[in-house]
Amino acid sequence: MAGKHDLQNEEEACQQISKISKIIPHEDYNRSKKTNDVVLVKLETPLRFTDCVRPITIVTEPVEPPGMCTVTGWGSTTEYGPRMARLQEVNVTILSHGTCSRLYGPRVTETMLCAGDVEGGVDACQGDSGGPLSCYSGDRYKLAGIVSWGVGCGRAGKPGVYTNLQHYARWVESTIKAEASPGPDESSDRMAGRSGLAAVPPWGLSADCARVRRVEGEARVEPVSEASAHSWPWQVSLQAEGRHCCSGSLVRRRWVLASSHCHCRAGGKVDSVLLGAHRLWLSTSQAFGIQAVNTSHANQTGAPPSSDLMLIRIQGAVEFGLTITPVCLPDQGSKLDESWSCVTTGWEMGTFSAFISPNVLHQARLQLLNASACESRWGEEFSDEVHLCADAAGSVGCMGNAGGPCCAAAAVCVLPLWPDDPERQPVRRQQPRGFHPGVGLPLLDKADNWGELRATPC
Numbered sequence: 001m002a003g004k005h006d007l008q009n010e011e012e013a014c015q016q017i018s019k020i021s022k023i024i025p026h027e028d029y030n031r032s033k034k035t036n037d038v039v040l041v042k043l044e045t046p047l048r049f050t051d052c053v054r055p056i057t058i059v060t061e062p063v064e065p066p067g068m069c070t071v072t073g074w075g076s077t078t079e080y081g082p083r084m085a086r087l088q089e090v091n092v093t094i095l096s097h098g099t100c101s102r103l104y105g106p107r108v109t110e111t112m113l114c115a116g117d118v119e120g121g122v123d124a125c126q127g128d129s130g131g132p133l134s135c136y137s138g139d140r141y142k143l144a145g146i147v148s149w150g151v152g153c154g155r156a157g158k159p160g161v162y163t164n165l166q167h168y169a170r171w172v173e174s175t176i177k178a179e180a181s182p183g184p185d186e187s188s189d190r191m192a193g194r195s196g197l198a199a200v201p202p203w204g205l206s207a208d209c210a211r212v213r214r215v216e217g218e219a220r221v222e223p224v225s226e227a228s229a230h231s232w233p234w235q236v237s238l239q240a241e242g243r244h245c246c247s248g249s250l251v252r253r254r255w256v257l258a259s260s261h262c263h264c265r266a267g268g269k270v271d272s273v274l275l276g277a278h279r280l281w282l283s284t285s286q287a288f289g290i291q292a293v294n295t296s297h298a299n300q301t302g303a304p305p306s307s308d309l310m311l312i313r314i315q316g317a318v319e320f321g322l323t324i325t326p327v328c329l330p331d332q333g334s335k336l337d338e339s340w341s342c343v344t345t346g347w348e349m350g351t352f353s354a355f356i357s358p359n360v361l362h363q364a365r366l367q368l369l370n371a372s373a374c375e376s377r378w379g380e381e382f383s384d385e386v387h388l389c390a391d392a393a394g395s396v397g398c399m400g401n402a403g404g405p406c407c408a409a410a411a412v413c414v415l416p417l418w419p420d421d422p423e424r425q426p427v428r429r430q431q432p433r434g435f436h437p438g439v440g441l442p443l444l445d446k447a448d449n450w451g452e453l454r455a456t457p458c
Contacts, residue, residue: 003052014052019044048203069135075127079153116159125153196328210364234327237274256312276323289315
């Protein structure tokens with residue numbers, strides 16, 4: 001159960017309930033010594049990220065004493081006292097390992113940490129076991145520990161002992177990654193037939209299209225929300241020297257579609273492709289080198305260009321699974337106009353975007369604009385044969401989604417192009433051209449190796 005505050009209120013607006021699919025304890029857990037006291041619980045159905053339900057990042061660096069952290073839970077507030085119906089919190093001080101060892105002796109290992117007060121009075125208690133020890137770092141809370149063991153509650157000289165999660169971050173990541181991989185009954189070949197389908201619904205996606213609005217005198221794009229993890233499994237992060245620089249879409253096992261102006265380079269270790277990512281700082285995603293880069297038209301000038309497409313060939317084949325799935329493209333008969341609303345996704349929020357971390361995948365619904373509205377803004381440079389327009393909220397300057405997808409009915413429709421003034425002009429967008437009927441990949445006559453591809457049907 002997540003999103004709870006009052007356990008006695010069975011109908012809280014924020015609560016979500018999911019059955020447990022699997023419990024994965026640490027393989028070296030010792031019940032008597034309480035070493036490696038950590039377990040992962042896999043849910044049967046995913047939770048929806050809302051204002052009341054959010055994930056937390058695990059710390060990767062030591063929490064230095066005497067840092068102040070917060071422990072939360074529904075446990076007793078006095079030793080052997082009754083459990084609480086409403087969520088409680090208390091601030092505790094991180095103690096040095098030396099202090100902890102002096103108080104408890106050799107029972108405390110390097111994979112544990114102590115928090116509380118040597119004089120007593122603040123502590124976790126019965127019923128708080130397994131709960132979080134959250135420490136504020138930079139601009140957010142991070143998970144530093146798990147309530148593990150202690151002697152009594154709030155006793156002098158007996159602080160609470162927590163599993164030190166800094167030592168288990170890689171175990172958590174590798175275990176989640178292994179669980180997300182396709183099993184024997186859901187092989188990579190079977191997943192290949194799931195093009196354009198995500199196992200996780202796009203929870204939190206607003207039914208309203210994003211607009212540029214004035215909020216307290218400043219331009220803001222609303223509504224924009226954090227995407228549910230892996231709800232857009234074809235989303236690609238193009239990286240330069242280990243940093244996100246552009247987005248793309250996985251359209252086949254070894255091919256990514258993006259914008260030419262992303263300027264990816266093949267060979268070497270500078271540029272790479274990141275798949276299965278949600279939070280860019282986590283290493284649960286898969287990184288691939290770039291074998292080849294093919295652009296639709298070389299040395300093209302003009303703004304907007306008549307073609308700004310790029311196909312990236314990945315080094316090595318991608319294993320499809322719940323976190324990585326290709327997307328379809330619309331066939332030649334698809335008619336996209338102002339009656340459509342699409343969804344754009346990506347990282348690197350722009351200047352006018354909502355307050356969401358640029359390293360967390362975000363989503364927003366966009367309204368397409370009719371050709372006459374685009375022509376009135378862009379003049380002769382706009383061609384409805386090769387371009388589409390969407391609301392200015394989706395421009396690179398607003399959303400920051402350079403090269404990223406704009407999806408409708410599980411197909412990539414358009415790719416964001418060219419940042420401009422979001423209050424003056426709609427963003428230019430381009431529709432891939434040259435489709436064969438009934439299939440989902442573009443075949444352009446003058447681009448090397450584009451004809452090598454075979455389309456993936458939706």
